[in-house]
Structure formats: structure tokens, C-alpha cells
Amino acid sequence: MHILLVEDDLLIAQGLQTGLELQGFTLNHMAHAAAAEQALELGHFDAMILDLGLPDEDGLQLLTRMRQQGKDLPVLILSARDSVLQRVEGLQAGADDYLLKPFDLRELAARLHSLLRRSSGRSTHLIEHHGLAFDPATRETTLHGELVTLSRREQALLGALLQNPGHILSAEQLQDSLYGLGDGVESNAINVHIYNLRRKLGSEVVKTVRGLGYRIGVPREPA
Amino acid sequence: MHILLVEDDLLIAQGLQTGLELQGFTLNHMAHAAAAEQALELGHFDAMILDLGLPDEDGLQLLTRMRQQGKDLPVLILSARDSVLQRVEGLQAGADDYLLKPFDLRELAARLHSLLRRSSGRSTHLIEHHGLAFDPATRETTLHGELVTLSRREQALLGALLQNPGHILSAEQLQDSLYGLGDGVESNAINVHIYNLRRKLGSEVVKTVRGLGYRIGVPREPA
DNA sequence: AGAATCGATTAAGGCAGTATTAAAGGTTAA
DNA sequence: TTAACCTTTAATACTGCCTTAATCGATTCT
Numbered sequence: 001m002h003i004l005l006v007e008d009d010l011l012i013a014q015g016l017q018t019g020l021e022l023q024g025f026t027l028n029h030m031a032h033a034a035a036a037e038q039a040l041e042l043g044h045f046d047a048m049i050l051d052l053g054l055p056d057e058d059g060l061q062l063l064t065r066m067r068q069q070g071k072d073l074p075v076l077i078l079s080a081r082d083s084v085l086q087r088v089e090g091l092q093a094g095a096d097d098y099l100l101k102p103f104d105l106r107e108l109a110a111r112l113h114s115l116l117r118r119s120s121g122r123s124t125h126l127i128e129h130h131g132l133a134f135d136p137a138t139r140e141t142t143l144h145g146e147l148v149t150l151s152r153r154e155q156a157l158l159g160a161l162l163q164n165p166g167h168i169l170s171a172e173q174l175q176d177s178l179y180g181l182g183d184g185v186e187s188n189a190i191n192v193h194i195y196n197l198r199r200k201l202g203s204e205v206v207k208t209v210r211g212l213g214y215r216i217g218v219p220r221e222p223a
Numbered sequence: 224m225h226i227l228l229v230e231d232d233l234l235i236a237q238g239l240q241t242g243l244e245l246q247g248f249t250l251n252h253m254a255h256a257a258a259a260e261q262a263l264e265l266g267h268f269d270a271m272i273l274d275l276g277l278p279d280e281d282g283l284q285l286l287t288r289m290r291q292q293g294k295d296l297p298v299l300i301l302s303a304r305d306s307v308l309q310r311v312e313g314l315q316a317g318a319d320d321y322l323l324k325p326f327d328l329r330e331l332a333a334r335l336h337s338l339l340r341r342s343s344g345r346s347t348h349l350i351e352h353h354g355l356a357f358d359p360a361t362r363e364t365t366l367h368g369e370l371v372t373l374s375r376r377e378q379a380l381l382g383a384l385l386q387n388p389g390h391i392l393s394a395e396q397l398q399d400s401l402y403g404l405g406d407g408v409e410s411n412a413i414n415v416h417i418y419n420l421r422r423k424l425g426s427e428v429v430k431t432v433r434g435l436g437y438r439i440g441v442p443r444e445p446a
Numbered sequence: 447a448g449a450a451t452c453g454a455t456t457a458a459g460g461c462a463g464t465a466t467t468a469a470a471g472g473t474t475a476a
Numbered sequence: 477t478t479a480a481c482c483t484t485t486a487a488t489a490c491t492g493c494c495t496t497a498a499t500c501g502a503t504t505c506t
Contacts, residue, residue: 434463
């Protein structure tokens with residue numbers, strides 16, 4: 001799950017980043033509205049966490065413009081100011097949820113999950129693909145009913161592939177999915193993780209498309 | 224068991240806190256209705272003890288509003304005023320029980336237990352999980368019929384894990400469960416308690432999920 | 447076929463998260 | 477008050493994950 005975090009307070013951003021990454025999200029952090037807008041053009045995000053008090057522009061303006069452009073990604077507003085009016089304004093501008101600072105990290109995570117579940121008709125609660133199932137909430141992977149233990153990176157990788165069945169994801173895209181846009185890694189780490197995934201789930205789960213990338217495959221039947 | 228105590232008399236609050244914590248509950252204390260409401264938003268509680276005479280708002284109003292919002296956590300009203308009318312009003316506002324000041328601490332504890340038992344379909348009287356049983360009322364733990372002596376913190380830890388079978392609880396969540404929201408500890412105390420739990424109950428009772436936290440496991444069979 | 451490119455495989459090192467142990471401070475009961 | 481026990485702190489040991497990097501194998505292009 002790829003989240004765009006737009007927040008100018010670096011301390012809060014830092015906390016959110018580490019906290020939510022532990023919960024299985026991948027965050028990209030932008031401190032300015034302009035940078036956020038650019039990021040939205042460049043990459044794909046599943047949701048956005050938007051602070052209203054930005055240095056270069058009010059968050060609500062950014063949100064309004066996004067909606068006018070037809071972008072429909074779920075937006076959760078973070079705000080220190082609370083009043084019914086504020087809340088209404090935020091929701092009218094096209095926000096999907098509104099959370100007050102200070103907030104509880106778990107609540108934010110829970111709301112994000114529910115938001116993502118709502119938005120992508122498909123439940124966030126269980127992604128299933130030919131006997132291979134991944135539950136983002138409990139972070140458990142099962143293959144034909146058997147529980148398989150995956151590391152954090154392996155889970156992220158599998159999640160990214162499962163969310164785009166049939167689509168080919170380039171190594172670069174997968175990298176973005178694991179580390180966030182740009183903050184890549186300078187080796188064949190993705191490769192190694194793919195290898196380990198195949199070791200645990202069978203070589204057919206991940207198909208290689210030479211020159212292009214990888215896509216999810218149909219795992220072998222149980223023995 | 225996590226209780227939200229809403230009481231403006233600090234002396235009473237203090238007494239309840241120490242008394243109920245000795246009985247295995249974890250309390251968070253708020254002296255104002257507003258603070259209580261905020262706490263309810265931020266964290267999870269298993270029940271609420273509500274004093275009616277609050278400085279900023281009548282407790283009944285708070286309760287009524289909570290119920291309108293669909294919050295269904297068990298509420299036990301504490302009141303100095305007694306009359307049939309009062310009692311009826313309280314219950315009509317959505318209270319689950321009504322206790323008069325001055326009260327006996329043991330009675331309060333007993334009522335809390337019965338309240339919790341009623342509310343969580345699952346009996347509060349005995350949480351059982353693969354031969355491992357914990358009775359919150361007597362605070363006794365047995366493993367395959369054998370009585371095991373656990374310290375207060377160990378009991379709280381085991382209780383929290385047993386109440387969420389299958390779920391992963393982060394060190395932070397467990398900390399909240401032991402000390403109340405925010406009032407944390409600045410060391411690896413949780414870690415040490417987990418270690419001691421494993422020493423007493425076997426290493427399999429608590430499973431470590433690297434990077435995320437802990438969850439209850441299946442204890443070893445008796446010898 | 448030979449060269450070049452891309453992906454697979456393997457092993458090693460560093461790092462972060464946990465486990466373990468010991469010790470000090472506090473509380474409770476005799 | 478002493479003694480036993482519980483809790484927290486802190487230091488150290490350990491484990492597994494992630495990345496790196498080197499090598500091997502396969503495919504494509506010339």
C-alpha cells in the first residue's frame with residue numbers, strides 16, 4: 001500500500017513514516033503542496049494523508065484542484081484545527097476522512113485500512129489468487145491453506161504483485177513499492193527477494209517477463 | 224482489562240486506581256467529560272466508570288451522546304445521589320449498572336467483572352486457549368490443569384494476548400495494556416516480562432513476530 | 447557461434463530487533 | 477526491620493533479515 005504523506009512538520013512526518021511502515025504501508029513524504037502535486041503526476045499512490053497547514057499553499061486548495069482534475073484517490077486530512085465548520089469544509093473539498101492532531105497511530109492505520117477497503121471495491125482484508133492468500137491486517141500469507149512465513153520485504157513484494165494480477169511490474173516499480181519513490185536501493189535486492197519468495201511459495205508464483213519485469217503466476221497445486 | 228475512569232474527585236480516583244489495579248485492571252483516569260471523550264477517541268477501553276457530577280458537563284449528557292454515536296462499551300455509573308428516579312434516568316441514558324457512593328471496592332470490582340462478562344459474549348470468567356486458562360476474576364492461571372503463579376504484570380500481559388488470539392500486538396499496544404495510555408515505561412520491561420512468561424509457561428506460548436510484536440501461541444503439551 | 451545482456455543463484459557482512467542476564471530500587475509481608 | 481519478591485533499568489549476547497557483490501546460466505542479437 002503506497003501512501004503519499006503531505007506534511008510540513010518533519011517530526012510528525014518522521015513518526016508517521018516509521019510507524020506506518022511498520023504496519024506494512026509504504027510512505028513517500030512531501031513537505032510542500034507543489035512537491036506533492038508533482039509526486040502525484042509521477043507515480044501511483046493508493047491514498048494520501050494531507051496536512052492542512054502547508055508552507056506554500058493551503059492543503060484544501062490542493063485537494064480541491066486534485067478533485068477538479070478528476071483524481072479520485074482517497075484522501076485523509078490531518079488537522080490541528082477543529083471545528084465543525086473546518087470538518088465540513090474538508091469533506092466538501094473532497095476529503096474522505098478527517099483526523100485531528102494529536103492522533104493515535106493505530107487509529108490512523110485503522111482508518112487508512114478502512115479507506116482503502118472502501119475505495120478499491122476489493123476488500124483490503126484478503127487478497128486471494130489461485131489458492132495464494134495474503135491478509136494485510138494480520139500480515140499472514142497462506143498457500144492452499146498452509147501458513148507461510150514471509151519477511152517484511154517479501155510480504156511487500158508479494159502484496160504489490162497480488163494487487164496487480166496480470167500486470168507486469170518492472171523492477172523499478174517494485175522498488176518504488178518497497179522503498180518509496182526514489183529512495184531506492186543500489187543492488188539486485190529485488191532480485192534476491194523474488195528468489196526467496198519462489199523458494200517459499202514455489203517457482204511458479206512469480207513469473208519473469210524478460211526485459212520487462214515480473215508478474216504474479218499460478219502457484220503449484222498442493223501435494 | 225482496560226478501564227476508563229471519569230471522576231473529578233481526585234481522592235476517590237486515586238483510591239479506585241490503586242485498588243482496581245491490584246485486582247488486575249488497568250485504569251486511565253480523566254477528571255473532565257471533555258478529556259474522557261477525547262480518550263475514547265484515541266484508544267480502546269473495555270469499560271467505563273462514570274461519575275455523574277463532573278465540572279464541565281453532567282455525566283449523563285456525556286453518556287447519552289456516546290450512545291448516540293453508537294459506542295457500546297459497558298458503562299458503570301457512580302453517583303452520590305440516590306433515588307429511584309436518578310437510577311432510572313441513568314439506565315435510560317444507556318448505563319449498564321449503577322453504584323452508590325460510598326461503595327465497597329470489592330463490590331465495584333465484582334460488578335465490573337460481571338459487566339465485562341455480559342458485554343463480551345465471551346465469558347470474562349475464563350479465557351481458555353489450548354490448555355492455557357486464565358480467570359480474570361480470581362486472577363489464576365492454569366496450564367493443562369496445573370496452577371501457575373504469575374506476577375501482576377505477567378497476568379496483564381497474558382490477559383492482553385489471550386484476548387486477541389491470532390492478532391499481533393505491538394510492544395506499544397502491550398505497554399498501553401499494562402500501564403494505561405501514554406503512561407509508558409522507558410526500557411525493555413515488556414521484553415523482560417515476555418521472557419519470564421515463557422520461562423513459566425514454555426517458550427511456545429508467546430510467538431514473536433519480528434518487527435511487529437507478539438501474539439499468543441499454542442503451548443506445549445504436558446509431559 | 448560469440449558476445450552481450452539480463453536474470454538466477456549463492457554467500458558474506460552489517461545491522462536492527464530480540465533475548466538473556468544481572469543488578470538496583472521499590473514494595474509487601476512477616 | 478529484615479527478607480522475599482516484583483519491577484524496571486541497563487548492558488550484553490544472539491538471531492535473522494537485508495543488502496551487497498560475485499559468479500553462473502540463459503537468452504537474444506549480430
